[in-house]
Amino acid sequence: xxxxxxxxxxxxxxxxxxxxxxxxxxxxxxxxxxxxxxxxxxxxxxxxxxxxxxxxxxxxxxxxxxxxxxxxxxxxxxxxxxxxxxxxxxxxxxxxxxxxxxxxxxxxxxxxxxxxxxxxxxxxxxxxxxxxxxxxxxxxxxxxxxxxxxxxxxxxxxxxxxxxxxxxxxxxxxxxxxxxxxxxxxxxxxxxxxxxxxxxxxxxxxxxxxxxxxxxxxxxxxxxxxxxxxxxxxxxxxxxxxxxxxxxx
Amino acid sequence: xxxxxxxxxxxxxxxxxxxxxxxxxxxxxxxxxxxxxxxxxxxxxxxxxxxxxxxxxxxxxxxxxxxxxxxxxxxxxxxxxxxxxxxxxxxxxxxxxxxxxxxxxxxxxxxxxxxxxxxxxxxxxxxxxxxxxxxxxxxxxxxxxxxxxxxxxxxxxxxxxxxxxxxxxxxxxxxxxxxxxxx
Amino acid sequence: xxxxxxxxxxxxxxxxxxxxxxxxxxxxxxxxxxxxxxxxxxxxxxxxxxxxxxxxxxxxxxxxxxxxxxxxxxxxxxxxxxxxxxxxxxxxxxxxxxxxxxxxxxxxxxxxxxxxxxxxxxxxxxxxxxxxxxxxxxxxxxxxxxxxxxxxxxxxxxxxxxxxxxxxxxxxxxxxxxxxxxxxxxxxxxxxxxxxxxxxxxxxxxxxxxxxxxxxxxxxxxxxxxxxxxxxxxxxxxxxxxxxxxxxxxxxxxxxxxxxxxxxxxxxxxxxxxxxxxxxxxxxxxxxxxxxxxxxxxxxxxxxxxxxxxxxxxxxxxxxxxxxxxxxxxxxxxxxxxxxxxxxxxxxxxxxxxxxxxx
Numbered sequence: 163x164x165x166x167x168x169x170x171x172x173x174x175x176x177x178x179x180x181x182x183x184x185x186x187x188x189x190x191x192x193x194x195x196x197x198x199x200x201x202x203x204x205x206x207x208x209x210x211x212x213x214x215x216x217x218x219x220x221x222x223x224x225x226x227x228x229x230x231x232x233x234x235x236x237x238x239x240x241x242x243x244x245x246x247x248x249x250x251x252x253x254x255x256x257x258x259x260x261x262x263x264x265x266x267x268x269x270x271x272x273x274x275x276x277x278x279x280x281x282x283x284x285x286x287x288x289x290x291x292x293x294x295x296x297x298x299x300x301x302x303x304x305x306x307x308x309x310x311x312x313x314x315x316x317x318x319x320x321x322x323x324x325x326x327x328x329x330x331x332x333x334x335x336x337x338x339x340x341x342x343x344x345x346x347x348x349x350x351x352x353x354x355x356x357x358x359x360x361x362x363x364x365x366x367x368x369x370x371x372x373x374x375x376x377x378x379x380x381x382x383x384x385x386x387x388x389x390x391x392x393x394x395x396x397x398x399x400x401x402x403x404x405x406x407x408x409x410x411x
Numbered sequence: 412x413x414x415x416x417x418x419x420x421x422x423x424x425x426x427x428x429x430x431x432x433x434x435x436x437x438x439x440x441x442x443x444x445x446x447x448x449x450x451x452x453x454x455x456x457x458x459x460x461x462x463x464x465x466x467x468x469x470x471x472x473x474x475x476x477x478x479x480x481x482x483x484x485x486x487x488x489x490x491x492x493x494x495x496x497x498x499x500x501x502x503x504x505x506x507x508x509x510x511x512x513x514x515x516x517x518x519x520x521x522x523x524x525x526x527x528x529x530x531x532x533x534x535x536x537x538x539x540x541x542x543x544x545x546x547x548x549x550x551x552x553x554x555x556x557x558x559x560x561x562x563x564x565x566x567x568x569x570x571x572x573x574x575x576x577x578x579x580x581x582x583x584x585x586x587x588x589x590x591x592x593x594x
Numbered sequence: 595x596x597x598x599x600x601x602x603x604x605x606x607x608x609x610x611x612x613x614x615x616x617x618x619x620x621x622x623x624x625x626x627x628x629x630x631x632x633x634x635x636x637x638x639x640x641x642x643x644x645x646x647x648x649x650x651x652x653x654x655x656x657x658x659x660x661x662x663x664x665x666x667x668x669x670x671x672x673x674x675x676x677x678x679x680x681x682x683x684x685x686x687x688x689x690x691x692x693x694x695x696x697x698x699x700x701x702x703x704x705x706x707x708x709x710x711x712x713x714x715x716x717x718x719x720x721x722x723x724x725x726x727x728x729x730x731x732x733x734x735x736x737x738x739x740x741x742x743x744x745x746x747x748x749x750x751x752x753x754x755x756x757x758x759x760x761x762x763x764x765x766x767x768x769x770x771x772x773x774x775x776x777x778x779x780x781x782x783x784x785x786x787x788x789x790x791x792x793x794x795x796x797x798x799x800x801x802x803x804x805x806x807x808x809x810x811x812x813x814x815x816x817x818x819x820x821x822x823x824x825x826x827x828x829x830x831x832x833x834x835x836x837x838x839x840x841x842x843x844x845x846x847x848x849x850x851x852x853x854x855x856x857x858x859x860x861x862x863x864x865x866x867x868x869x870x871x872x873x874x875x876x877x878x879x880x881x882x883x884x885x886x887x888x889x890x891x892x893x894x895x896x897x898x899x900x901x902x903x904x905x906x907x908x909x910x911x912x913x914x915x916x917x918x919x920x921x922x923x924x925x926x927x928x929x930x931x932x933x934x935x936x937x938x939x940x941x942x943x944x945x946x947x948x949x950x951x952x953x
Contacts, residue, residue, distance in 0.1 A: 212791075224800050228798050230799045232790055233690065238659075241660065242657070242659050245618070245658060245659060249617075270650060271649070274649035
């Protein structure tokens with residue numbers, strides 16, 4: 163068989179640029195970026211997609227996704243997304259936010275965007291720690307987890323309990339889709355891809371806010387190897403943050 | 412020539428509307444006008460007042476420490492604004508509600524006129540038009556605008572869904588004027 | 595539109611924004627500016643626009659940022675405490691070079707303060723207000739007509755310079771009704787070359803204010819500085835009314851300038867030689883006009899409804915070459931023309947014992 167006759171079965175998503183990821187080894191941000199790019203391609207959204215970037219390790223999303231992008235102040239991505247979507251209803255608006263961004267400083271904006279039934283898509287990366295600022299406690303940090311600001315481990319009474327975002331957002335009437343997935347194995351990535359599509363579909367069908375929460379690893383700030391990180395994610399994070407679809411239109 | 416009047420009373424007596432109608436008609440007559448409602452702490456509570464300034468020239472301050480006239484529709488309003496009148500000012504008091512004795516006022520050449528606004532409004536056919544009876548009296552007393560001019564502009568002042576009030580307003584204005592003429 | 599309408603300042607401003615092409619408003623209620631969102635909540639949908647009552651001023655200004663990033667004319671309005679919350683977003687708008695209009699119908703402060711007319715936010719408005727090295731375009735109307743006109747002018751400047759613009763008013767300007775002549779409405783802006791709309795048949799665009807690489811931020815700051823210099827050269831707005839021979843100029847802005855106007859007129863009728871300089875653009879500040887008129891008169895009286903904020907700009911403009919006096923009305927106190935007139939008489943008539951700074 164000649165080379166020309168060969169069928170291409172795998173390629174980098176067209177919406178993903180050739181820039182090399184800056185992420186640490188074992189970090190799942192790169193995977194989530196790729197899933198987002200695949201989904202943009204799947205729905206042929208690259209010419210109408212506008213990414214709204216939160217503050218955190220995902221802040222350089224525009225280096226990796228070949229779409230229009232807008233930075234937003236820490237936590238305010240759903241408000242910025244609201245402004246974009248309402249003033250340009252034909253655009254496809256997707257935010258990319260971490261756990262500090264969405265579940266701490268931006269709780270108000272995400273809740274009210276969902277409550278207004280904004281047709282926007284939220285990609286929420288939960289790695290149970292502040293990555294970019296150096297491993298401080300996040301609202302999703304597990305009880306007992308040591309961080310640079312909880313040296314003795316997080317004490318729920320006083321430091322707070324982990325916040326289960328997907329469940330929380332699913333209780334709002336304006337939310338169309340809310341699910342929690344993981345991306346530390348092939349099986350989980352396949353589930354994540356399907357969930358990502360539903361989170362996009364919610365906006366395409368103008369059903370309301372679609373949120374996908376992705377459990378992911380931060381080996382650097384967990385002080386672990388990538389392998390240890392995957393084991394921790396499987397053994398500890400999923401207990402606190404059960405995987406599943408909490409709302410589907 | 413600049414004319415400034417403070418209109419004051421209880422919230423609900425229509426003092427703001429009375430001032431607005433005067434300002435609107437002044438504008439229609441080609442004058443410069445300002446209408447400044449009660450502001451500051453006075454926005455909260457039972458009192459209402461506004462200052463209207465009419466002038467052939469550009470108007471500077473929309474408020475004044477020394478108005479040419481004060482209309483007091485209530486006793487607290489009289490207490491508060493009556494004393495601000497300079498010499499030869501005009502004080503118009505709603506005698507349907509304010510029982511203070513005539514002799515208290517009229518110092519420094521201040522002219523005091525008592526208007527039984529509710530009675531006049533009732534005579535005009537609508538007891539709620541007391542403020543407009545007062546405005547009619549004020550126009551007749553001061554001549555700042557022709558009553559006919561004001562009557563003519565009532566319809567352009569009212570929003571469409573309130574145009575049915577025009578006739579009643581005109582009648583009340585006229586009653587106020589007739590009362591001044593009868594003095 | 596050939597006939598004047600008697601409009602409240604806040605309503606005039608809101609209609610002025612619409613007539614300038616603004617179709618997007620995001621805001622959160624706060625006294626004394628609620629007439630603006632209340633009016634726009636009906637008026638914007640009527641012209642195909644969008645009105646959102648946001649959950650906070652933080653959300654409001656960021657919705658404005660989103661709409662602005664889409665190349666649309668968007669605005670918000672608030673008062674003191676709400677404007678403080680918006681400073682983060684204003685800094686991002688300036689850093690991202692996005693056009694937007696923010697209206698501050700001020701409250702007295704600090705803290706929850708009061709709702710009476712005040713000019714205590716002059717510093718916050720003219721110095722940028724948020725973090726970083728930036729300026730807002732700041733316009734200070736003094737009539738309902740100017741509330742209408744400057745709403746449009748604020749959008750024009752914001753788009754021309756890609757910089758957020760603020761209109762600084764107060765409860766007098768917001769609540770007062772005056773005749774307003776409306777102009778022919780403009781269409782909303784189309785297809786700005788920087789606006790985000792989806793990368794169809796073109797390279798992706800990026801709206802950002804993060805510059806981490808060596809030297810990048812310095813370049814960006816200098817670019818912003820060029821913009822502020824251009825504003826200073828081309829966009830100063832000032833009303834000057836000074837007799838040829840003048841013994842004192844009064845400098846006042848906004849509602850306070852109206853009261854100063856009456857006081858100056860009365861002083862002139864008495865035979866005093868007094869002029870009035872009214873900054874309309876607070877940034878760019880009419881430094882040259884103030885300096886020249888102050889130098890001619892030798893004496894300047896600044897009247898402000900605060901404890902002395904524009905006073906600093908006037909002193910900078912005078913640079914020690916004129917005597918600068920100050921009359922202060924903070925915390926919601928409003929001067930009467932009689933009070934300012936008396937102050938003028940004291941300074942011109944008897945020489946200045948009350949000056950706060952003399953050469």
